[in-house]
Amino acid sequence: MLRKSMPIPLAERSLSRRRFLTMAGTVALAAGAVGATPWRLARAAGESDAMVLQTVLGSVNGAAVEWALPHEHLYVDFHGPADPAYMDVDWADVTGAVVNSLMEVKAQGVNLLVDWTNIGVGRNALLLRSASRQTDVHIVCATGIYKSLVPPALANKSVEQIARRFVDDLTLGIDDTGIRAGFIKIATTEAGPTETDAVIHRAAAIAAREVGCTITLHSPHAAATKAVVATLEKEGFDLKRFVWGHSQPSSSEDHKAMAERGAMVQFDAISADSDPFFNGPTDDESMLKRIEAMIAAGYGDRVIVSIDASVFVHPPKWQYDRDNTYMYRYFKPKMEERLGADATRQILRDNVIRAFRRGDKVT
Ligand SMILES: [Zn+2]
Numbered sequence: 001m002l003r004k005s006m007p008i009p010l011a012e013r014s015l016s017r018r019r020f021l022t023m024a025g026t027v028a029l030a031a032g033a034v035g036a037t038p039w040r041l042a043r044a045a046g047e048s049d050a051m052v053l054q055t056v057l058g059s060v061n062g063a064a065v066e067w068a069l070p071h072e073h074l075y076v077d078f079h080g081p082a083d084p085a086y087m088d089v090d091w092a093d094v095t096g097a098v099v100n101s102l103m104e105v106k107a108q109g110v111n112l113l114v115d116w117t118n119i120g121v122g123r124n125a126l127l128l129r130s131a132s133r134q135t136d137v138h139i140v141c142a143t144g145i146y147k148s149l150v151p152p153a154l155a156n157k158s159v160e161q162i163a164r165r166f167v168d169d170l171t172l173g174i175d176d177t178g179i180r181a182g183f184i185k186i187a188t189t190e191a192g193p194t195e196t197d198a199v200i201h202r203a204a205a206i207a208a209r210e211v212g213c214t215i216t217l218h219s220p221h222a223a224a225t226k227a228v229v230a231t232l233e234k235e236g237f238d239l240k241r242f243v244w245g246h247s248q249p250s251s252s253e254d255h256k257a258m259a260e261r262g263a264m265v266q267f268d269a270i271s272a273d274s275d276p277f278f279n280g281p282t283d284d285e286s287m288l289k290r291i292e293a294m295i296a297a298g299y300g301d302r303v304i305v306s307i308d309a310s311v312f313v314h315p316p317k318w319q320y321d322r323d324n325t326y327m328y329r330y331f332k333p334k335m336e337e338r339l340g341a342d343a344t345r346q347i348l349r350d351n352v353i354r355a356f357r358r359g360d361k362v363t
Helices: 017-023 091-107 125-135 159-171 195-211 222-234 252-260 284-296 326-339 341-355
Strands: 052-055 058-061 067-077 110-115 138-140 183-187 215-218 242-245 264-267 303-305 310-314
Touching (some): 067 125, 067 303, 067 326, 125 138, 183 195, 222 242, 264 341, 284 303
Parallel strands (some): 067 110, 067 310, 215 242, 242 264, 264 303
Antiparallel strands (some): 052 058
């Protein structure tokens, strides 16, 4: 496909100590565990193929998806929407970096990326559409507002008005572009939802109920997650359309309890040397154990994993340590050895399609 802009060269990525160890083959994994795992293939083969995804280039059948990354960021802006510097960047530079990154993961077989950048932290639907066109990687983008980073145009609006904005993004298109969001991403302050957070959560639940779409949540801790879930359910939202993002710092008991209620549980931060945001685990062994615990409890169809990298961060001083090529280069082979090929495919592909399928009431 014709490239409309020249990608800029990627900076050399330094290999972490852990990655060197992995490459040297010093990480020993227990093989053959899958035979002993009470793996419940709860899903009919091919179920996800018939599902429809709402991408930035229109609707796409699940059957078209090879491999997926369910929680990534192509562009993030941490200035906040009230700052004049917000989204004031050279978009040709950004596009080049994003296209380069997508070409790298595409070379690994990934052709679906779910971008969790929402309103307030630099969502740019035109960037995502352009990058998707240049790379043939399907991208699902988000609506929803990040914590208190409510843009001036939505400040002091009612819950219903904010819900309307989310519904419009999901059904008509974002900012008059015609590019539709595929899901609603919300966030909670880690210690528990603030008043502003709760307004956004209520609006998200109302919109999701109307559209029949998924809500994803940024929340490392179970207590805050439960508080958000209580608000969502009060507005009639069904947890079968809920994805708990950044859940890895919480306990396996909390993960299973949320899955039991129908939610999809997500472990991210894979590839990072540490997690300065939530102090959660990032090492592969911890992540594999968490996945294994879900499978052993019969929730293999309710777990997804991702890196949560940000390709281009503005301002650059906030760039953080993640590598979105790590999943398919290093982690997937470990999953296959430990969990088997079927479980790996379900977690890395089928579950993602199901979690992020288009709203049931969208046509
Ligand atoms: Zn994220």
